[in-house]
Amino acid sequence: MSNDPLLQPYQLKHLTLRNRIIMTSHEPAYPEEGMPKGRYIAYHAERAKGGVAMTMTAGSAAVSKDSPPVFNNLLVYKDEVVPYIKDLTDAVHEHGAAIMIQLTHLGRRTRWDKAHWLPVVSPSHNREAAHRAFPKKLEDWDIERIIKDYADAAERMQAGGMDGIELQAYGHLMDQFWSPLTNDLDGPYGGSLDNRLQFAFDVLSAIRQRVGNEFIVGMRYTGDEMMDRGLSPEEGFEISRRLTESGMVDFLNVVRGHIDTDPGLTDVIPIQGMANSPHLDFAGDIRAATGMPVFHAAKIPDVATARHAVASGKVDLVGMTRAHLTDPHIVRKIIEKREEQIRPCVGANYCLDRIYQGGEALCLHNAASGREQTMPHDIPKATTKKKFVIVGAGPAGLEAARVAGERGHEVVVLEAANVPGGQVRLTAQSERRKEMISIIDWRMAECERLGVQFKFNTWAEADDVEAENPDVVIIATGGLPHTDVLSRGNEHVISTWDIISGDVKPGKNVLVFDDAGDHAGLQAAEIIAKTGAKVEIMTPDRAFAPEVMAMNLVPYMRTLQALDTTFTVTYRLDAVEKDGATLKAHIGSDYGGINQVREYDQIIVNHGVIPLDDIYFELKPHSINLGEMSHDQLINGSAQSVVRNPDGRYQLFRIGDAVATRNTHAAIYDALRLVKDL
Amino acid sequence: MKVLVAVKRVVDYNVKVRVKNDGSGVDLTNVKMSINPFDEIAVEEAVRLKEAGKVDEVVLVSIGSAKSEETLRTGLAMGADRGILVNTDDLAVEPLAVAKILQKVTEKEQPSLVILGKQAIDDDCNQTGQMLSALMNWPQGTFASEVALDDTQVTVTREVDGGLQTVKLSLPAVVTTDLRLNEPRFASLPNIMKAKKKPVDKLTPAELGLGEGDIKPRLEIVQTQEPAKRQAGIKVVTVAELVDKLKNEAGVL
Known part of the structure; x- marks a missing residue:
């Protein structure tokens, strides 16, 4: 028996988990018509085969019709989901892993112009910045209906062979009730903390009545919104204690922060260049305060940090979720003492940024993830050597x-x-x-x-x-680098590579003409802006840096805005003329009728490679x-x-x-x- | 002003070196070779002096087999202007031989400054710069962590035991680089491409007027040995046991 803290079994009620590494709930957006079919099953089965103790499926499986998925999520409000869930749970169980699912109502975190065109609902009319819908304020019959929807969905998951469920309460309907920022209701569901928690406890009671006391039910929730006037850590600890004392919850899956904006979401789920495991100590504090089984995930990409998280008693089960997208066989490699062969998650966040744009989750550097039906994780030997x-x-x-x-x-x-x-x-x-x-x-x-x-x-x-x-x-x-894109004056511009590699020193008044919209343009802009130079990023697109995507944009914006960078969209650099030390930029627009001349001392063109x-x-x-x-x-x-x-x-x-x-x-x-x- | 920089092709610093079975030296088959890191720092310093407008031309010289041209190309991709390859084929040239060849190249090129790495990471001799200085009768500033150049002199901050020493040398002079002088730049693909077109002169020691006797090895390698394998450790339960073992087994207390 190994003495590795990560490889110790864990007993959660009647459920024995074979080790301490789990994948927390996430939606790779592989469902077909809202159902977990072949691709979905193959993805989770591969990770079960790779040794993970438990895989938690379906970030945000929708319990109600008025919670239409913002991307391709599971529709657990449909009875027809049960046999698909059964196939999924069987496939994972066959490889010795446990499997759970996350249920939710998105509340205002979705849109009304989807699925059945039902109004979006929330305990206030406050709009969420990320999804832009102005919600209807919930009425009594909405609340009753949604409580029943949760219980129905829980019953379906139990019938489908899930080992348990968790309810989502960070940015979704449940904690829209909790947070003073998003709950304008009067009693019994608004006002005091008691009232704001009433919905959650009504849902838990309804679920318990339906699935009994043995079935495992947990809560994945924010214990601190980290927002002015939002849910405070004191309230978060109080909520943690009340969930514990209710006896209706079997585990706490701790999150910290808010997800209603791209920057908020990125602080909850940090990307590369941001600190590792920023919320681990907070999860540990909640475990210490409640004595409950605690799960936690948030940029724990490496085995050493995961081992520390468990060995130090901060968590019972450690989530290595993005890490498993990169390498589905982490646990197998730990057991076989091949840790150094684990393919490392680099935090590029290609997976998440893609799903928020409506794509499916793909790993930047493991092309087999999410393609288990066609691409091998273990490459077979060829019959003839070449x-x-x-x-x-x-x-x-x-x-x-x-x-x-x-x-x-x-x-x-x-x-x-x-x-x-x-x-x-x-x-x-x-x-x-x-x-x-x-x-x-x-x-x-x-x-x-x-x-x-x-x-x-x-x-x-x-x-x-x-x-x-x-x-x-x-x-x-x-x-x-391809910079020959102007009608004249190509010889006066430089490439993003010149700046990133350090070959050319940044100017003082610089135009970055970003016609590719990828990382290189923003990286160059960031390097230049940090020297104190004046930087303008110009793009003919409607939004700048579209290929960088939402969460990856956050650290760039934090730097560039603080350095007073100018962002100019819908304009195109047509030509450059040199006039002494000054570069005259002729600026037009794809919309027509524009011919401006602006002056810079350095112009960078980002237009991909030849x-x-x-x-x-x-x-x-x-x-x-x-x-x-x-x-x-x-x-x-x-x-x-x-x-x-x-x-x-x-x-x-x-x-x-x-x-x-x-x-x-x-x-x-x-x-x-x-x-x-x- | 012209600067001459000497660069050596050595086993890459990331490679775990293996000794040949017969103990005659280090096994170099299929081993990654790179520019000596201290020489890379020397190239970087020279290119920075050029970028600062203090130097007009950076000339690289490498001594070794024809493959040393790779090393010259690396330095050219960093921004040096041209290269000189002194082909000694497979002859193992020792520091004095290298210094004599560099002396001839220096006399030919007439640079105001010669910058070398303080030592090569393969043989760790740390002799060539000093020998070249003596042969040329030029002042030397070794182990430089800062170099400030003006028209007639160079101020070198040296890393010495227990601190820094600043010396002023009149030009022409020899400088050898220490680790903290600079951080060499990233050679990007466009610059690697440009480096392909930069001129590299190929010479032999004979063409520089050196006879076989001038450069033949003076040392005989008797044996090359790998360090002893690290023994597995043991775990002790108590401090008393640790102290006992340190005293009686390790004999260090």
Whole structure:
């Protein structure tokens, strides 16, 4: 028996959990028609197989029709969900993990122009900034109806074989009752703390009447809104005590903060560059004050912090939720003493930012997560060993090298720089984005383990590649910044890379023309603004930096607003003229009729990269497939077999930004899905 | 003003070195090689002097096999202007031989300042800069943590035991870099590309007027050994037991 605190079993009422690591409730937005079907089940089953003690499903499963999902959530107000839940719980139980689900009514945290077009309801008319709906103030019959909906949904989950449920009370209807900021009701549900808690206790009573006292019911709630006039920590502790004393709650899953704005949400669920485990001590204080079983998750990405959380008695079960999106087999690797092989969550938050934009959760650097039905987490060995030459050691090239190494091939990587990483290393030059380099470091460690050979400082020419006698050549050379986008004066502008790499010193009065809307533009702006320079970020888009997305934007805004950066949307830089030391920017608009001239001393253009593809086109005529990649084979998951030139000497493929500017996930997905079948 | 910077190709500092089976040296097959970190600091300092307008040209010199051109390209990508490769093939050149070659290059290039790393992380000799200074009869400022250059002299803050020492050297002079002098820049892909086009002159010791006797090794490597493997530790239950073991087993009390 291991003496690792993380590997000790835990008894929660009648439920024995095999260790202390859980995934807290989260909605990866994989439901189909609101039901957890194949993809959903495969995702959770993979993590159960990987050894997690318990997976908690469905962030925000909707108990009522007037709680339409803001993204693709489970609809547990439907009876038809029960058999799907049964399939899900069976699949997870089969691998020895427990499974629970989170139920909620979103209250004002949704929109009325969805599903059944029912008005959004809340205990006040106060609008939530994030979802913008002006709510109807709840009436008596709304409250009765919703209490019953909770009980009905709980019963469905019990019937579906769930080991328990938790109720969501941070930013949703339940704590909209609790918080003085969002409850304008008079008694019996508004006013005093007693009254504001009445709804929660009515819901708990109704659920207990329906599911009995044995079924596990917990509360995931905010113990401190961290907002002026919001729910105070004193009230949070009082609520914790009352939940404990009610005897109706079996565990407390502690959250701290508020989620009604992007910055609030990001403080609750911090992203890269922000402090790790910021709310762990607070969760520990609640555990100490109540003696209740406490769960907690909030940027606990590494095993060492998780171990500390449990060993120090701050929590009973530690949530490593985003960490499990990156590596579903964390617990297995701990048990097998392979902790150093855990693929690290870098806090890029691609997962969450995507779901809040209506996409499905994907991990920036594990393209198999959420694609368990088509992409392997454990790469099978190939039947025949081949020689791979990969040009470029950025994210695409390293993923290709890692996967080819796992397949058992002989792999040589040629890299122009002295160090691996490509654009990821460039991005990691910014202090706040340093964690990104783990994407590279983990792959380098894996490649070393797999015997991949690297040749650095090697600007590969076609001859260098062919001299290796490869069977497969993969071009993952990325690109160079593309700044030639103006009608005239391209020679007067510089790229974001020039600033991020430190090659060009920031000016004093700078325009960042951001036509790509990704991290590079904001990173450059941040570096310049920090020198005290005047910075204007201009974009022809309706909103700036759309590719950066909501939560990732928060730290940038906190820096840039404090440094008085100007944000100019819907304008386009057309041309630049040099006049002595002054750069005259000619500014137009896609909406037409604008022709302004403004003066700066430095102008930066962010417009993605132009592929560095010379070597690809040089090798192309000598390849069997003439570079062609069969999209059908790629999508269907079979080996590439295009023959366009029977005299060719090798298969040739191009991936990542060497094809076109995309992002790190695209580069890694390109590599994984191509190479897993080669 | 011209600055000459010497750069050496060494085993990358991240590599866990292995000794060859026969104990004749370090196994370099398939091992990642990089620019010596102290030399990288030297290149960075020279490029910064150029950016500050105090220097017109930064020339790199590397001595070793043809592969040392990689190391020159790394420095060129950081912003140096051109390179000189003195090809000694596989001959193991020792600090004095290196200093003699550098002397010839220095006489040829006539720089006002030569910057070198204080030592290379492979042999840790820490001799070349001092030897070059003696051969040239130029002043030396070693272990620099700060370098301030003007037209006729260079002020060097040196890291010495117990503190810092500031010396003023008249030019031309030799400076060797310590770890804290600067943080070398990130060489971005566009600069690596530009570096491909920068000129690298290739010379041999003979072309510099040095005979075999000038550069042949004077030392014989008798043996190369890996450090002893670390023994597994033990856990003690009480402080008394710890003290007992420290006294009677470890013999350190």
